[in-house]
Amino acid sequence: MEIAKVLLALWVLGRFVFAPISLLILLAYKLWISHVSIDIVEKFLREQQMLSTTRYSYTDIIAITGHFREKLGQGGFGSVFRGTLLNGQHVAIKMLGNYQFNGEDFINEVSTIGRIHHVNIVRLIGFCSEGSKRALVYEYMPKGSLDKYIFSARGTSNRPFSWDKLNEIALGVARGIDYLHRGCDMQILHFDIKSHNILLDCHFNPKVSDFGLAKLYPKNYSLVSLSAARGTIGYIAPELVSRNFGVVSDKSDVYSFGMLLLEMAGGRRNVDNIMANTSQVYYPSWIYDQLTQNNGIIEINNNIEIYEVERKLCKVGLWCIQMKSSNRPSMDQVVEMLEGDTDNLQMPPRPFFASSQLISASQSSMQSISIELSIILEQEDCSNSDNNIKDVKFVSSITQS
CATH class of the missing domain: 3.30.200.20 (Phosphorylase Kinase; domain 1)
Known part of the structure; x- marks a missing residue:
């Protein structure tokens, strides 16, 4: 009987005393976080004297x-x-x-x-x-984002613009990124170049958008310090996950742009679940094999032979996604490649870990890479030793695919 009374008393205390106190503490904490955020933003705005907005x-x-x-x-x-x-x-x-x-x-x-x-x-x-x-x-950009158009259909006949216009879009994006890297007082690294963040005006002229992950650095910085990987799976550069692939720099944006070029050329995502049971599951690897084994003649999208512009976008994209950041061109060199002729472009080295047979993986193996990288991106506040462990897992998941 005494035990029942004690339990009843504890229940009353918990429900009518401790629970309200806990709720008040939680609300006070959220209010404090909100005020801290407001103070940070207001302090930043007071310090900005050159804003033209x-x-x-x-x-x-x-x-x-x-x-x-x-x-x-x-x-x-x-x-x-x-x-x-x-x-x-x-x-x-x-x-x-x-x-x-x-x-x-x-x-x-x-x-x-x-x-x-x-x-x-x-x-x-x-x-x-x-x-x-x-x-x-x-x-306002009336045509919306680029991803609405390049992934809308698997045939060139359904695109709202020609291959020459597609090259102009690629060149415009490259010039915008090059301006961020070299044309500003501070070097701006975007860290989230992807089709969803490329907006189109009424004439389908591209503009780079969404700078929520961007960072500013002095132009003479060759090494960028980041506490955690940032970007979107499928576009994120290897060095943002493991420093074994090089230092984080403007070449990280070059890698993301290379992935974007390959998607623009093929009209499909770099990892395509529809192709899960074929050798085309990982598009960058498959397109490289097509370029090297068929004398530069590629057949994609319902066996339609590749256009000259498409082959150029593929070659430039493959140069941009070299695994070692030091092996990638700078963004101004990418602009020169896109402005030049396809015949003047040399074939890049294979930018992948394994042979084409190993990279022709099943859907489950490709999903394991995405899951592994998702775990890395979610664990942002980790020690250096933990980062090294995750780096080994990431490399292993790819080489074993």
Whole structure:
């Protein structure tokens, strides 16, 4: 009987005393985190004297978007809405979730594209930072992102632009990245080059967007220090996972751009589940074999022979995805390659770990690579010894595929 009374008393204390106290502590902690984030952003904005962008209030954002009437997209950062300024200009407004990186993504975007202007970089018109409400106001790109077009169909006849236009898009993206690396006062590394982050205007002219993972470094820095891998699986450079492949530098963006080129050329993702039971599961390896074994004549997408531009994009892409960062061209060299003739391009070395027979893997083996890398990306705050262990696992998962 005494034990029952004790248990009842503990239950009452837990429900009516400890539970409310725990809830209050949790709410206080979240409020403190929110204030820290606000303080970091406001301190950054006070220190920026050279920003050419406009600061809007949250009520301005509501008016510009018409109470968030037209939603353009949704991502892990938040939502994007279409809006119209007083002068009639259409804009895209990205609303940032207040839980993201303590304001780091907001600061990255404003500190990078807020101070640069280039025809192939999306323009930041303004921003909003009012309490926990944060928004970024960009120029509106009516054709959306590149991934809607290059993965839409498996045939060149369904593309909305010609192969020459595809080469122009690739060249425009390369020039934009080269400007980030060499044309600014500070070297800007994007770290998330992929088709989803390439936006197209009404004439299908490309602009690099989404600088949430970007970092700024002095131009003379040859070694970039990062505490954790950053980027998107399928585009992320090997040295961002293991320093055995070289130092993290502007060549990391070159690798991601190379993967993008291969996807643009083939109209399919670099790891394609539809091809899971064929030798084409890993497209970069398969395309390399086609280039070397068939005298440069490739048949993809329903046995349609490759175009000259497509072969050039493939060659340049294979140069860009060399495993050792020192073996990749710089971005200005990539621009020269894309501007030149295909016949002047030498065939790059095989940029893969294993032979074509080993890389012709099943879907399950390719999924194991993605799972392994996902684990690495999720464990950002780890010791150096832990990183070395994960590096060995990552290399092993590929070589055994």
